[in-house]
Amino acid sequence: MLPTPPDTPGVQRSLSDNELSYFLPSRADGVNDMYVHHNLRAAPDALSLQRVRYAWALGLHRHPLLACAVELRAYDDAVFAHTPAGTLAAALETGDQRLTFFEAGDGPGDLVNAYLNGVRTLSAKMPAQLIIRRGTARGTDLSGAWAAADADSDGLDNAEVMLCTTHYVGDGMALHSFMNEFYALVGGPLNIDELQALLQTEVDAAARAGSAALPPSLEDRIPLSRWQRAAGEVAQRRADAQLLGGQVLPGVRGAASHTVVPTRVYSRERTAKALATCKAHGVTIAHAVFALCAVAWGKYASSSRTEPTMIYSALNLRPLMHPVPARTSASFFHLAVGYFNVVLPSLRPPGLSPAEVVWLHAGQTKRQTVAAVKSPLAGATFRATASARAARSRHWARVDDEAANPGLGLGLRIKDRPLPAPAGATQRDDEEAKPPPPPAGKALMGVSMLGNLDGVYKHDTFPRTRLYSLTTGSRQRPGGLLLFAYTFAGKLFLSLGYDRNGFKPGVIEAFWDDVLRLAEEVILAE
Known part of the structure; x- marks a missing residue:
């Protein structure tokens, strides 16, 4: 403070x-x-x-x-x-x-x-x-x-x-x-x-x-010793070095971003069927959605490409947080997420049907998700990742400000003076002139696993209102692609937010159609 x-x-x-x-x-x-x-x-x-x-x-x-x-x-x-x-x-x-x-x-x-x-x-x-x-x-x-x-x-x-x-x-x-x-x-x-x-x-x-x-x-709610922080930095570098994934979809540069959010909603009856089907295979709908995306994505890799598909997702870190100290706001409204990646094969194993591949990948997603959530180094790895992301953000903030305001040095003005560099740094020679490199693998798409939101919305406590649909998302950078999967009011929602102008026409639309078709054939089949 x-x-x-x-x-x-x-x-x-x-x-x-x-x-x-x-x-x-x-x-x-x-x-x-x-x-x-x-x-x-x-x-x-x-x-x-x-x-x-x-x-x-x-x-x-x-x-x-x-x-x-x-x-x-x-x-x-x-x-x-x-x-x-x-x-x-x-x-x-x-x-x-x-x-x-x-x-x-x-x-x-x-x-x-x-x-x-x-x-x-x-x-x-x-x-x-x-x-x-x-x-x-x-x-x-x-x-x-x-x-x-x-x-x-x-x-x-x-x-x-x-x-x-x-x-x-x-x-x-x-x-x-x-x-x-x-x-x-x-x-x-x-x-x-x-x-x-x-x-x-x-x-x-x-x-x-x-x-x-x-x-x-x-960060203050997940206190770490010097040894834990060092271990987290090692674990983060090792995890980044081991990440594989190189599939990207054809993009378009220079066009103004325009986000659209096509959303498919399934009835309560069909949602109950999907939940039961996933449970019978030992996974959740969230695990299955990662698998649907990986199988659909595989169609867009050339036959010579063997890199797996890497999808990023948010990790709820609230279970790791220590209680707030006395005389501190106990508000739940604060940022409490980290990130992890799910890596799934792009090529279909011979002899397996699309449905069998989906359930195979769903099981792999479950194992990777559980490993990320239950890792004893989850908090330490988050701290290391947050530090690297902040360093990259500071670097690009200075680059962007200089581009927007040439000749002003660091560019951004606050109260008619240039914004200074970090303490102890100079414009030409600071500790972040070369920011930490991003992970070697490429995760173009994100999947947000919101789960059953009826566990958050206590509908019985507000009987004078009746909520029946929910969409969520964010303003995206050019080429953004983020899928939300959740149940709400007893219904399954699959909602894809993406930059319509960031990809070649028809590419994301075809991918989305494939995801929905696979969902019908695999997790929603009668």
């Missing part, structure tokens, strides 16, 4: 390597800015402006990183700066600055498309935004069909809710946990006066305590 300057009513803490590796690349156009979008039906007053204001202000008060600004002092020196709301009016004002509220017909036709491809919504001073639209047309339903209970006679209104945050303040599980908490407030039993009283009580209690704190970084 950095000391707070005298007479400053706020708190600050430095960004960790992991957080900095996300913050620096995001500055230009919001690369990795996240979102979760829900279609739902709600009681007419559940999403009233006043209820939303109280619930949103309460969420920002409980999870202060969402209301922080980032101050960049040098490429190795950035801090979260936060001024807690000391009164009810101040808490509501903080929320209002980060709230967009539409009625039916207002705003962009497609909220997700506008967020992914329009002018950046978020910034270093505004890391979160809640977007509500009431009265959304039923045509936005992704489930493909309405249940009888969702008829007009149910007395509920259509709506869209979208939470947008930068990636350096949190991760996917933080997004979903926050929205579960939000719906429990707006869709739960508290009336408007009780919501106001709850916000007043929590703001007053914090003000009486006379101090405020931000949630510590993941």
